[in-house]
Amino acid sequence: MPPASRPEDGHLDLVLSRIVAVPPELVWKAWTDPAILPKWFAPRPWTTAACEIDLRPGGVFRAVMKSPEGEEFGREGPGGCILEVVEHERLVFTDALGPGFRPAETPFFTVVLTLEAVEGGTRYTARVLHRNEADRQKHEAMGFTAGWSQCLDQLVEVVTAED
Amino acid sequence: MPPASRPEDGHLDLVLSRIVAVPPELVWKAWTDPAILPKWFAPRPWTTAACEIDLRPGGVFRAVMKSPEGEEFGREGPGGCILEVVEHERLVFTDALGPGFRPAETPFFTVVLTLEAVEGGTRYTARVLHRNEADRQKHEAMGFTAGWSQCLDQLVEVVTAED
Numbered sequence: 001m002p003p004a005s006r007p008e009d010g011h012l013d014l015v016l017s018r019i020v021a022v023p024p025e026l027v028w029k030a031w032t033d034p035a036i037l038p039k040w041f042a043p044r045p046w047t048t049a050a051c052e053i054d055l056r057p058g059g060v061f062r063a064v065m066k067s068p069e070g071e072e073f074g075r076e077g078p079g080g081c082i083l084e085v086v087e088h089e090r091l092v093f094t095d096a097l098g099p100g101f102r103p104a105e106t107p108f109f110t111v112v113l114t115l116e117a118v119e120g121g122t123r124y125t126a127r128v129l130h131r132n133e134a135d136r137q138k139h140e141a142m143g144f145t146a147g148w149s150q151c152l153d154q155l156v157e158v159v160t161a162e163d
Numbered sequence: 164m165p166p167a168s169r170p171e172d173g174h175l176d177l178v179l180s181r182i183v184a185v186p187p188e189l190v191w192k193a194w195t196d197p198a199i200l201p202k203w204f205a206p207r208p209w210t211t212a213a214c215e216i217d218l219r220p221g222g223v224f225r226a227v228m229k230s231p232e233g234e235e236f237g238r239e240g241p242g243g244c245i246l247e248v249v250e251h252e253r254l255v256f257t258d259a260l261g262p263g264f265r266p267a268e269t270p271f272f273t274v275v276l277t278l279e280a281v282e283g284g285t286r287y288t289a290r291v292l293h294r295n296e297a298d299r300q301k302h303e304a305m306g307f308t309a310g311w312s313q314c315l316d317q318l319v320e321v322v323t324a325e326d
Contacts, residue, residue, distance in 0.1 A: 009241075009263075009265060012265070057220065057246065057247055058246075058247065058255075078172075083220065083221075083246065083264055084220055084221065084264075092221075092264055094260065094264060094266065096259050096260055096266040096267070096270060097257065097259055097260065097273065100172075100292070101246050101247075101255055101257060101273045101275070101292065102172060102175070102273060102292040102293075102294065103257065103259040103270040103271065103272065103273055103292065103293065103294040103298075104259070104270075104294060105294050105295065107259065107266040107267075107270055108266065109266065110260065110264045110265060110266055112264070129263070129264065129265040129266065130265075130266065131265065131266040131267060131268050132268065135266075
């Protein structure tokens with residue numbers, strides 16, 4: 001398994017790591033099933049208006065977020081690119097490439113999601129890689145920690161209700 | 164196998180496709196063995212001063228090119244990232260990501276190399292994907308077609324001598 005990044009670049013990452021009380025298989029399904037992802041992916045009252053996932057390296061990953069005022073983000077353009085798929089364990093995707101690995105116009109991050117079965121559920125770790133300090137700070141100021149944590153709560157709520 | 168790109172983006176690509184009189188296994192070795200790649204990778208009188216290849220998705224791909232005047236390109240920075248490895252058939256790497264899939268500061272291209280065994284040798288196809296028309300034109304003006312064709316001649320010469 002490749003490292004998430006070179007150790008010396010760790011200061012460019014943002015990380016959310018928590019244990020959640022659902023098994024890795026359900027967390028995986030919530031992230032990879034385009035019928036389920038829209039139910040939890042955007043921090044409410046935002047919503048996910050559309051979702052497209054082609055679950056293989058080079059496949060598209062797109063989630064269109066919609067503000068409470070109805071403005072959409074991510075509808076235009078080719079969408080992001082899936083890089084690595086290890087079922088129930090590891091999902092990597094980026095907006096620095098589009099589907100088919102074509103370089104993107106406005107690269108911002110790569111997401112490395114790892115799931116580990118632990119006593120009581122899943123060790124959930126989302127590591128977000130940026131190209132530089134400015135992008136990392138921008139993402140932090142956008143509310144990364146609170147936003148991703150809220151969405152993880154929503155994910156748990158959704159998969160518990162579905163189960 | 165993922166498509167090289169969406170069909171509607173084909174005008175953003177540069178392609179070199181030729182049949183060469185060596186088998187796919189030797190072409191593959193020339194591209195993936197860091198002891199052999201420097202012997203052919205730069206169009207002479209340029210040379211390749213250093214090479215680093217970690218042959219797996221997320222691994223580094225770096226080739227430091229050196230001008231006849233001694234100026235080096237690609238020594239600094241993290242290097243590029245390997246995206247897909249299908250032995251003897253398909254190699255994909257990009258400079259839009261660094262090793263570990265971290266977004267790069269200055270993305271320019273993704274290379275999709277495909278090798279097909281044919282009568283008399285190998286159908287060699289190098290497809291280079293750009294993010295926009297300006298980058299494609301810039302790469303074309305840098306001499307893509309003549310440069311990549313010359314390097315392919317050098318590759319054939321080197322692997323024929325090694326064999």
